[in-house]
Amino acid sequence: MESCPSVKNILLLDSEGNRVAVKYFSNDWPNHSAKLAFERSVFTKTMKTNARSEAEIAMLDSYTIVYRFVQDLHFFVTSSNDENELILANVLQGFYDAVGQILRNEVEKRTALENLDLILLCIDEIVDGGIILETDASVIAGKVATNSDDGSLLISDQNISQALATAREHFARSFLK
Numbered sequence: 001m002e003s004c005p006s007v008k009n010i011l012l013l014d015s016e017g018n019r020v021a022v023k024y025f026s027n028d029w030p031n032h033s034a035k036l037a038f039e040r041s042v043f044t045k046t047m048k049t050n051a052r053s054e055a056e057i058a059m060l061d062s063y064t065i066v067y068r069f070v071q072d073l074h075f076f077v078t079s080s081n082d083e084n085e086l087i088l089a090n091v092l093q094g095f096y097d098a099v100g101q102i103l104r105n106e107v108e109k110r111t112a113l114e115n116l117d118l119i120l121l122c123i124d125e126i127v128d129g130g131i132i133l134e135t136d137a138s139v140i141a142g143k144v145a146t147n148s149d150d151g152s153l154l155i156s157d158q159n160i161s162q163a164l165a166t167a168r169e170h171f172a173r174s175f176l177k
Contacts, residue, residue, distance in 0.1 A: 005087045006130040008063065010095060010123050011076040014109045017043030020073065021112070021119045025130035042067075042076055055089050066092045071108040075099075090135040091126060097137030098122050102144055118144050 008026040013019060017040060029035040042058075042065055049056055051068050058065045059081060066088040067076045077092045102118045103111045112119060121144045126134055134140055 004131050005083060006079060007083075007088070007091060007127050007132060008078045008080065008130065009076075010091075010127060011039060011042065011074075011078070012099075012112065012119065013039060013043055013074045013076070015072040015074065017047070017074075020109060021116060021123065023120070023123045023127070025127060042078070043074065046074070046076075055092050057085050057089075064088060068092060068096055070096070070100075073107060073109060073112060087132070091132055094135035094137050094140055095122065095126055098126070098140035098144070101137060101141035 006025070008028060009022065009024045011019075012021040019039065022035070022039065024035060029038050042060060045060055046056070046058055046065070046067055049058075052070065055066050055068045058067065062081050063078050064081045064083055064085060065076055065078050066085060067074060069075070075092060075096050077088050077095065079088055099112070099119055099122060100107050102122060103115055122140055125140045125143050126132065134143075
């Protein structure tokens with residue numbers, strides 16, 4: 001039985017290898033220091049390449065990493081080495097393009113940090129628990145823009161924890177009336 005394509009992590013690092021936005025979907029890195037060490041090794045392995053015009057692929061240990069650089073930001077998508085690189089490239093391209101749309105084509109560290117909440121929402125729209133949900137940048141950016149406009153989500157667009165929090169909030173409001 002074949003499984004769904006999955007991602008181990010999505011990393012957005014600056015031009016020195018420092019974290020801007022990262023999200024891990026795997027227990028392959030059990031603690032914070034293991035995650036930082038992995039990020040450092042990914043950055044070190046890819047920093048001498050010129051992945052500005054299109055995505056590049058690297059192998060590191062038992063992982064496949066697809067990456068791309070723009071301005072002072074480095075975008076990475078990591079999976080196990082048996083994952084299809086074209087699928088990973090689509091995830092990377094969706095993330096890259098959605099961030100570009102969200103930041104109004106001012107894709108640089110300063111703007112990314114000012115809009116960190118939107119970038120993290122973007123990652124959440126692309127991958128949930130390692131499973132790839134969406135790669136279309138306009139759909140991703142549209143959902144992020146919708147979620148950030150008024151801060152509320154439609155029940156159908158919420159994950160279980162968000163739905164429980166919403167239900168708890170409505171219950172508390174009705175109980176206090």
